[in-house]
Amino acid sequence: MSQSPVEQRPRRGVIHDIGYRPFTGRRGSTGAIAWSLYLTSLKNVFGIGRTGKAKVVPILVFTVLMVPALVLAGIIVQLDRMSLSEQADLFGPLSSYYGFPYWMQLPITVFVATQAPVLFARDLRYRSIVLYFARPLSRGMYVLMRLAALATAIYVLILTPLAIWYGVALTSSLDSGQHTKNFFTAVAGVFLLSLILTTVSCLISALTTRAGLAVAAVIVVLMISSGVVTAVLGVAYAGGNREVTLVAAAFSPFTAVAELVGGISGQPMPIEPLVRPGTAGTIAYAGICLAWIIVPALALVARLRKAVQL
Numbered sequence: 023m024s025q026s027p028v029e030q031r032p033r034r035g036v037i038h039d040i041g042y043r044p045f046t047g048r049r050g051s052t053g054a055i056a057w058s059l060y061l062t063s064l065k066n067v068f069g070i071g072r073t074g075k076a077k078v079v080p081i082l083v084f085t086v087l088m089v090p091a092l093v094l095a096g097i098i099v100q101l102d103r104m105s106l107s108e109q110a111d112l113f114g115p116l117s118s119y120y121g122f123p124y125w126m127q128l129p130i131t132v133f134v135a136t137q138a139p140v141l142f143a144r145d146l147r148y149r150s151i152v153l154y155f156a157r158p159l160s161r162g163m164y165v166l167m168r169l170a171a172l173a174t175a176i177y178v179l180i181l182t183p184l185a186i187w188y189g190v191a192l193t194s195s196l197d198s199g200q201h202t203k204n205f206f207t208a209v210a211g212v213f214l215l216s217l218i219l220t221t222v223s224c225l226i227s228a229l230t231t232r233a234g235l236a237v238a239a240v241i242v243v244l245m246i247s248s249g250v251v252t253a254v255l256g257v258a259y260a261g262g263n264r265e266v267t268l269v270a271a272a273f274s275p276f277t278a279v280a281e282l283v284g285g286i287s288g289q290p291m292p293i294e295p296l297v298r299p300g301t302a303g304t305i306a307y308a309g310i311c312l313a314w315i316i317v318p319a320l321a322l323v324a325r326l327r328k329a330v331q332l
Contacts, residue, residue: 055159056167063171067137076140083133084179087126091183095190119188119208120283123180123215124292127248127276130219134176135240138223139233141168142322161326169220169319176216184208207287211279214311218275219244221318228325248274252293259295267297272310282307 062071069077123130188205192198226243227236251274258266271277277296284291285304291297299307 052159052163056163059159059164060167060171063141063168064174066140067172067175079133079136080175080179083129084182086129087179087183088186090126091122091187095187098187098190098194118290118292119184119205120211120280120289121292122184122187122208123212124276124280126180128245130176130180131241131244133179134172134219134223134244135237137175138172138220138227138240139230139236141172142224142227161323165319165323165326169217169224169322172224173216173220176219177213180212180216181209184212204287204289207283207289210286211283214282214315215275215279218279218311218314221315221322222275225318225322225325228322244275248276250274251277252295255293255295259297264297267295268299268303271296272307275314278307278310278314282311 065071068080184205188201191201191205222243223240226239230236230239251270254270255267255277258264258270268281271281280292280296281299282304283289284296285299285301285307288298
């Protein structure tokens with residue numbers, strides 16, 4: 023008697039035994055897989071588990087960032103020996119915590135440019151990206167964990183010198199309340215800056231796929247945009263054009279976040295040509311900073327979707 027068409031249809035989802043030893047351990051959940059990817063990515067960014075050459079840039083950048091923070095901390099220690107007028111002159115610059123990542127944007131950019139390709143460029147170039155999605159891990163979760171790892175690394179890298187600077191300031195004769203306000207405002211600004219630098223650099227790395235080219239592209243995009251914006255700010259400031267200054271600052275992550283931090287906290291701006299925005303301008307810059315994060319992140323997810331379908 024012949025079988026019915028339903029019985030003749032091959033079964034789907036069957037794992038055939040071809041002689042390999044079966045996996046008998048406990049299978050990780052989607053959350054466990056995502057957490058493992060995050061930790062692995064974070065270690066890779068700092069060079070842990072990689073060759074000795076991969077550890078050079080993280081260590082070098084961290085050292086470069088620590089030097090000015092320690093110098094500023096040393097100046098704060100010497101304030102007790104200064105007159106009150108000298109302390110007043112130094113108080114403003116020494117309490118402008120967000121000025122630190124702005125002036126140190128070159129080493130920060132180098133760190134971001136060298137580590138973003140580690141997370142995205144190689145996976146896309148060698149097509150190992152499809153292996154991640156063989157597990158119960160969505161494209162969105164993969165992107166989120168990779169971005170979170172790099173953002174965490176940038177945040178820790180910048181925040182550590184700031185925390186040392188702030189800790190020393192609390193032991194000095196300066197106004198600790200003002201220092202605390204400016205420090206925690208800068209903490210929020212550094213967090214926002216870390217997210218922006220992460221999404222922009224990872225998108226560029228995913229588009230180029232070649233590590234060397236990605237490093238150069240990230241540096242060019244971030245530093246050229248900052249240089250052009252700084253030049254425009256200088257010309258606009260010399261001409262007394264406040265509107266142009268506020269608009270131009272939106273085209274660089276460093277100046278955009280500086281405008282937002284300055285508008286919220288009222289602390290001194292990193293450079294004189296930057297104009298502190300009013301209430302409406304601060305709200306506008308909050309939206310601009312969110313756009314710097316959301317647009318590259320969505321473009322990155324779309325890039326991975328296209329790469330997986332190839």
